[in-house]
Amino acid sequence: MKAVWNAKVGFGLMSWAVASYAVTTAMFMLIFFPILPLVSYLAGWPFGLSILISVMFFVICNFAKRDHKVSISIVPEGLGFCDEAAGYERQDLIRYEDIQSIRVRRNPFFRSLVINLKERNQRFSLSNVLLPDNFLAGIHAHIDVKS
Template sequence: MSQATWNPAQYLSVMSWTTFSTMITSFLLALIFFPIANFGAYLVGWPLGLSITANIILFIASSLARRDQYVSVSLTAEGIRYADESESYRRNELLRASDIKKIRIRRNPFFKSLTIDMKEDNQRFFLSNASLTENFLAEANALINQAADNSPQTGLQKA
């Protein structure tokens, strides 16, 4: 079946943009504090502010892109296998398809994130910077819908 994993190529792309932004910001700061010519008057306003803002945004994005480096999500016949093999966390859970409320993919300018919402306790499972097979979301939704169709109805029924 299908699988979603962490995307190292996208992480390297975001990290390279972060490094490039840091180099530009450092260069602008060097021109201000160690003036070769009088560039400080031209760089102190919006160019430096824009550079620092872009650097902060890219640093946060690269941190989020690396967050789930050891996470994988696999579809099985019983549901979804969520595995986190990080050194300090070690988590391997089978999320039964009947317990899953919805699964979705969120896109931001830098990468895709996979979110699994559970029916009980408002619990969520995440995979930031996800690399997915083409039909992962369709297969996951089919698995969830099939489990919902096969689950017994609870509550009061009319006679």
């Protein structure tokens, strides 16, 4: 079993970010290069709100996209953490006896898998995760048996 980056949610967030940027750009063009007399309607809080929403979507999109080359798989000795992003390329084995807790953190847009280790206060995470149905149950069964 393997936990991977959720492409459907990631690309959905990216499309919303681009759409909000397009609306903000259109408003900017209508305000500063007036073709129609819409400046009094679009200037002020509508334009500010549009900028705020665009910034929020791009920040959320970057958080959702940051782990697109990360995968976590269950292996007999523990969990295999693999990051294939350029410049990060690493593969770690997380032994079951080293795991303090594993949980799925949810926010309004995507889920994140967080693995805390007992020693060295180390944390592994995978943002915007797509989990198989029994992934967490399988890990908790191994952790309980090893403890």
